[in-house]
Amino acid sequence: MTEVWTPMAPAASLWASTARPLPAFPSLSREVQADVVIIGAGYTGLSAAHHIAKSGLMPVVLEANRPGWGASGRNGGVITAKFRLSFRSIDATHGRAMARRMYEIAHESVDIVEELVSDLDIAGANLTRNGQVKAAHNQATLQAAIDEADWMKREMGDADVRILDADQVREETGSQAFVGGVLNPGSGGIHPLNYLHGLAAGLAKRGIAIFQESPVLRLRHENGLIVAETPHGAVRARQAIFATNSYSDLTDATRHLQHTLVPFRSAIIATDKLPRNLAGRLMPTGRTYTETKRMMRWFRMVDDRVIFGGRGAFGRQDSESAFAALRKAMTGIFPELTDVPLSFKWSGLVGMTLDSVPHIGRLNDQTLFSMGYNGAGVAMSSLMGRYLAAFVRGENPDVGLLDASRLKIIPFYPLREPAVRMVAGWYQFLDAIGQ
Numbered sequence: 001m002t003e004v005w006t007p008m009a010p011a012a013s014l015w016a017s018t019a020r021p022l023p024a025f026p027s028l029s030r031e032v033q034a035d036v037v038i039i040g041a042g043y044t045g046l047s048a049a050h051h052i053a054k055s056g057l058m059p060v061v062l063e064a065n066r067p068g069w070g071a072s073g074r075n076g077g078v079i080t081a082k083f084r085l086s087f088r089s090i091d092a093t094h095g096r097a098m099a100r101r102m103y104e105i106a107h108e109s110v111d112i113v114e115e116l117v118s119d120l121d122i123a124g125a126n127l128t129r130n131g132q133v134k135a136a137h138n139q140a141t142l143q144a145a146i147d148e149a150d151w152m153k154r155e156m157g158d159a160d161v162r163i164l165d166a167d168q169v170r171e172e173t174g175s176q177a178f179v180g181g182v183l184n185p186g187s188g189g190i191h192p193l194n195y196l197h198g199l200a201a202g203l204a205k206r207g208i209a210i211f212q213e214s215p216v217l218r219l220r221h222e223n224g225l226i227v228a229e230t231p232h233g234a235v236r237a238r239q240a241i242f243a244t245n246s247y248s249d250l251t252d253a254t255r256h257l258q259h260t261l262v263p264f265r266s267a268i269i270a271t272d273k274l275p276r277n278l279a280g281r282l283m284p285t286g287r288t289y290t291e292t293k294r295m296m297r298w299f300r301m302v303d304d305r306v307i308f309g310g311r312g313a314f315g316r317q318d319s320e321s322a323f324a325a326l327r328k329a330m331t332g333i334f335p336e337l338t339d340v341p342l343s344f345k346w347s348g349l350v351g352m353t354l355d356s357v358p359h360i361g362r363l364n365d366q367t368l369f370s371m372g373y374n375g376a377g378v379a380m381s382s383l384m385g386r387y388l389a390a391f392v393r394g395e396n397p398d399v400g401l402l403d404a405s406r407l408k409i410i411p412f413y414p415l416r417e418p419a420v421r422m423v424a425g426w427y428q429f430l431d432a433i434g435q
Helices: 014-018 043-054 087-094 096-119 139-156 166-173 192-205 245-250 255-260 276-281 320-333 377-392 413-432
Strands: 031-039 059-062 132-136 162-165 180-184 209-211 218-222 225-229 234-242 262-271 288-291 297-302 305-313 342-352 359-362 367-371
Touching: 014 192, 014 342, 031 043, 031 225, 043 059, 043 096, 043 192, 043 367, 043 377, 059 234, 087 096, 087 139, 096 139, 096 192, 096 377, 132 139, 132 166, 139 162, 139 180, 162 166, 166 180, 192 209, 234 377, 245 255, 245 342, 245 367, 255 367, 262 320, 297 320, 305 320, 320 342, 359 377, 367 377
Parallel strands: 031 059, 031 234, 059 209, 132 288, 234 367
Antiparallel strands: 132 180, 162 180, 218 225, 225 234, 262 305, 262 342, 288 297, 297 305, 359 367
């Protein structure tokens, strides 16, 4: 009996409205053979397909909706060489060698984005590598950021990190809301959906099969192979990769992975195009920016629009209250935007893990996964595709704290949303009273 699948519409984002066309991919309507079947056509899945094909193996990519429908098409396009867990914390808990390895992995992740953009000639990605500023909202958080920067210079040899005073941050942002900050020069920004579309188009030109609107409903084993069944076809492969991250609950075949993540909805707003004189005053260097509050907000300027995002939304759908909170935070930093209309409002899910780092590796001899990017996934998921290809080849790359064996099941999983609401509410309260 054929099962019916109704594809879901993409997020109505700034990226979707300005993206270059996505190649037309068919849905799977027959049985095909592959060396590896990849479930999910986001950055992880497409990067994995690229690197697996470079190894001389044949991947097939299956996407439940359209490539980039999930987090890869909804994020803010910020590229950073970091994890949610700081390198200083890693050093204190796991030692200097582990901190150094994680530092190497983080910087490799940013470099691979540039490499993929170049290799696949993704002109529309609009990749920049001109840095990110962490802007401090009070003296205590500024001192913490300075201490972290000094530690990175001293212990990791990160000589490029710069301390900025209040005047320098004012020049950087066009805002008087901050008392100083830290500049990390290696970070950058990208048009995330054009990057995704470019990955997909580049793979298609190289003959790699991508099937959209082809959800994997069941996985079964037959004659030593994995069979991934879709509503109208199947892929028989020697190995399978789960690249579904926070959207693992779309079908029963990947739903079990969801119990390792706390999906946290992140919302984004984008203004109308600003008058040229105002656009020239705000964020004139074109860097990306974050603030130091617990409910961290980030912002950047793209095509004379302010894009402003952060966590704090809940549930499975967009939240008007979350968008209103973002607008309030944005105009608090940039009062000049008070009367500027919003052109776009959208959201997506961030996959959070208990230990605040992603995880990658084998579930068993034939299945692999990578997931849990904790809000820093554009670069890291691109890199994980390279490591997944290494695992497929039978190698055992050093992934530090990202090793699959460290991934923990979320305890009391049904209570995750109330728990997230409670923690977020407490953080919002502390931010409101200036703590």
